[in-house]
Amino acid sequence: MSETPLIRLRGITKTYGEGNTAFQALKGVDLDIQQGEFVAIMGPSGSGKSTAMNTLGCLDVPTTGTYEFQGVQVQSLSRDERARLRRRYLGFVFQGFNLLARTSAQENVELPLIYRGEPAATRHAAAARALEQVGLKGWEHHTPGELSGGQQQRVAIARAIVTEPRVLLADEPTGNLDTHRSQEIMELLWHLNAEQGITVLMVTHEHDMAAYAKRIVRFVDGVVESDERNPHPVALQAGAAHATVSDAEVTGIAGKGAPHVA
Amino acid sequence: MWLNTLLLALRSIRRNLLRSFLTILGIVIGVSAVITMVTVGNGATAAVQNQISGLGTNLLQVRPGQRMGPGGSGASAPAFKESDGEAIAAQIGGIAAVAPEARTGSVLVANGRNWSSSVIGSTNDWLTTGNWKLAGGRAFSNDELRAGGAVCLIGQTVQRELFGNTSAVGAQLRVKAMSCEVIGTLVSKGQGAFGNDQDDVVLMPIKTLQRRIVGHTRVNTLLVSMSEGADAARITSSITQLLRERRKLAETDEDNFNILDTKQLAETLSGTTKIMTMLLGAVAAVSLLVGGIGIMNIMLVSVTERTREIGLRLAIGALEREVLLQFLIEAVVLAALGGLIGIVLATGASLGLSALMSVPYQFNLSVNLLSFVFSAAIGVLFGYFPARRAARLNPIDALRHE
Numbered sequence: 001m002s003e004t005p006l007i008r009l010r011g012i013t014k015t016y017g018e019g020n021t022a023f024q025a026l027k028g029v030d031l032d033i034q035q036g037e038f039v040a041i042m043g044p045s046g047s048g049k050s051t052a053m054n055t056l057g058c059l060d061v062p063t064t065g066t067y068e069f070q071g072v073q074v075q076s077l078s079r080d081e082r083a084r085l086r087r088r089y090l091g092f093v094f095q096g097f098n099l100l101a102r103t104s105a106q107e108n109v110e111l112p113l114i115y116r117g118e119p120a121a122t123r124h125a126a127a128a129r130a131l132e133q134v135g136l137k138g139w140e141h142h143t144p145g146e147l148s149g150g151q152q153q154r155v156a157i158a159r160a161i162v163t164e165p166r167v168l169l170a171d172e173p174t175g176n177l178d179t180h181r182s183q184e185i186m187e188l189l190w191h192l193n194a195e196q197g198i199t200v201l202m203v204t205h206e207h208d209m210a211a212y213a214k215r216i217v218r219f220v221d222g223v224v225e226s227d228e229r230n231p232h233p234v235a236l237q238a239g240a241a242h243a244t245v246s247d248a249e250v251t252g253i254a255g256k257g258a259p260h261v262a
Numbered sequence: 263m264w265l266n267t268l269l270l271a272l273r274s275i276r277r278n279l280l281r282s283f284l285t286i287l288g289i290v291i292g293v294s295a296v297i298t299m300v301t302v303g304n305g306a307t308a309a310v311q312n313q314i315s316g317l318g319t320n321l322l323q324v325r326p327g328q329r330m331g332p333g334g335s336g337a338s339a340p341a342f343k344e345s346d347g348e349a350i351a352a353q354i355g356g357i358a359a360v361a362p363e364a365r366t367g368s369v370l371v372a373n374g375r376n377w378s379s380s381v382i383g384s385t386n387d388w389l390t391t392g393n394w395k396l397a398g399g400r401a402f403s404n405d406e407l408r409a410g411g412a413v414c415l416i417g418q419t420v421q422r423e424l425f426g427n428t429s430a431v432g433a434q435l436r437v438k439a440m441s442c443e444v445i446g447t448l449v450s451k452g453q454g455a456f457g458n459d460q461d462d463v464v465l466m467p468i469k470t471l472q473r474r475i476v477g478h479t480r481v482n483t484l485l486v487s488m489s490e491g492a493d494a495a496r497i498t499s500s501i502t503q504l505l506r507e508r509r510k511l512a513e514t515d516e517d518n519f520n521i522l523d524t525k526q527l528a529e530t531l532s533g534t535t536k537i538m539t540m541l542l543g544a545v546a547a548v549s550l551l552v553g554g555i556g557i558m559n560i561m562l563v564s565v566t567e568r569t570r571e572i573g574l575r576l577a578i579g580a581l582e583r584e585v586l587l588q589f590l591i592e593a594v595v596l597a598a599l600g601g602l603i604g605i606v607l608a609t610g611a612s613l614g615l616s617a618l619m620s621v622p623y624q625f626n627l628s629v630n631l632l633s634f635v636f637s638a639a640i641g642v643l644f645g646y647f648p649a650r651r652a653a654r655l656n657p658i659d660a661l662r663h664e
Binding site: 054057059060079080083084086087088090091092094096098100101102103107111112114115116117159 | 266270273278574576577580581582584656661
């Protein structure tokens with residue numbers, strides 16, 4: 001591709017610890033990611049995929065190498081500057097959901113907007129819209145304890161997309177869910193990518209989940225072992241099949257016009 | 263940023279209602295216990311001081327018999343005579359007034375009612391030495407004192423029990439076989455230092471009591487009121503010397519009378535209540551400490567959950583100082599709320615207890631401030647510093663905190 005990539009990693013290394021106990025998690029990673037991609041990052045435990053994800057998410061800085069995000073040199077930003085970059089352009093989804101306990105879905109989703117200083121009316125409207133987008137209309141006032149795992153993860157996704165981020169980073173988003181819920185979450189991510197153009201970066205070790213991505217990057221031993229296009233992302237074929245088994249919770253997604261091949 | 267952070271802090275307090283409540287409870291108990299104990303203790307001290315100063319300031323009470331205690335033989339000592347008091351007043355300097363006091367108990371009858379009370383025979387000096395004021399009527403005339411007139415002054419309790427709300431002045435009062443005219447009433451002095459009712463009293467000229475009621479001339483007590491700034495030790499030793507001569511004691515004999523200095527008594531008694539106050543304060547300070555430890559516990563137990571929460575907030579783009587400000591506001595709001603509730607409760611409890619124990623209520627600013635600041639400091643310290651540690655972590659590490 002000729003355009004300037006959204007993300008450009010060059011010679012990224014990351015070393016934890018010092019001296020004899022030092023451990024090099026990344027050993028020189030080069031990676032370009034374009035706007036609108038859906039990338040699955042795979043690899044065995046200790047391959048460096050999580051470290052790469054934290055670096056991509058501006059949560060951690062590389063030991064050496066350069067990370068350009070929209071032309072900004074992330075590795076030379078301060079802690080606060082990286083926080084501002086995160087709140088402006090990035091959305092996060094975690095394996096463990098990480099919702100605030102005893103707090104309604106609505107307030108959980110509003111949280112990033114509070115840090116962005118949005119007025120109350122904007123916050124309420126945006127949070128309601130984001131919850132509707134993930135198929136949780138009518139569940140705004142439920143707390144995480146009253147929601148299923150799949151619903152909790154969808155609240156977390158709503159929280160990640162409420163700021164209309166450029167990039168959604170998902171770290172094992174289906175790791176705590178059963179197959180059925182996992183597929184629902186993957187379809188949701190697929191739609192966000194396909195219809196809203198949000199760039200999705202997802203760490204997973206499950207091939208079934210990686211199959212939804214347009215591109216699969218495999219890490220082994222701190223370096224990129226393979227970087228391939230996925231010619232047939234699974235959601236294109238599976239959409240109709242899953243739509244038939246989706247319960248009322250996901251009618252929001254199905255109702256948005258999933259690309260059925262029936 | 264301030265407004266948003268305040269919003270976040272208040273939301274956090276609301277969703278952690280139990281924890282917030284327990285934190286506040288610790289502060290409330292600590293603050294209210296200390297303030298109540300110290301306030302009531304101080305009130306009790308003030309009450310004792312008031313009552314003793316009501317006995318008369320700079321007053322010496324001279325009684326026959328040795329000082330009470332081991333080897334004392336009060337019963338056998340001879341009583342004083344009126345002339346002993348006159349001699350003291352005439353021969354010793356620095357004395358404002360001397361009142362002889364003879365005392366008996368009697369049933370009083372008046373107005374178709376009867377009441378049992380103390381009857382005291384003395385002079386107008388008795389009013390001076392005892393700090394008594396007239397509520398109505400007049401004091402004794404010289405003629406009445408000299409001749410033993412059938413007149414009397416009554417205290418407020420006697421007034422109330424025998425005459426109710428109608429004025430007793432001019433009415434007749436029967437004391438044993440004698441009928442006397444009430445010529446005045448005394449202003450109430452309330453409870454005495456030993457819990458006795460000082461207003462339950464009838465005063466008449468000493469000659470009247472001696473001749474018409476008890477039938478002898480014994481004087482039970484000499485009340486000596488010293489001039490302002492007089493040297494109590496010198497006067498005490500002069501009186502001792504004079505009375506030893508008048509009672510014809512040999513060099514080797516022990517005093518068969520004793521002199522009690524009310525100022526000394528006041529100091530002793532208020533010293534005792536001050537120690538009681540300190541003791542109560544110490545007990546309450548323990549509860550303040552326990553409350554503080556409770557706050558620490560609650561704050562520290564929630565650190566794990568809060569560390570993950572801080573990690574999340576940092577990950578989604580909160581600045582470190584925003585997170586810290588939120589936790590600081592939370593801690594301050596809880597501590598202030600707890601402190602205020604504690605002070606309100608303590609004020610209520612102090613007022614109630616003071617009324618119950620009939621001691622004066624005195625607001626003590628320094629105790630209020632001190633206990634408030636102490637618990638608030640614990641709340642803020644243990645709410646804020648674990649949060650500060652968490653906010654300095656890498657968001658990833660904070661998110662993974664177990």
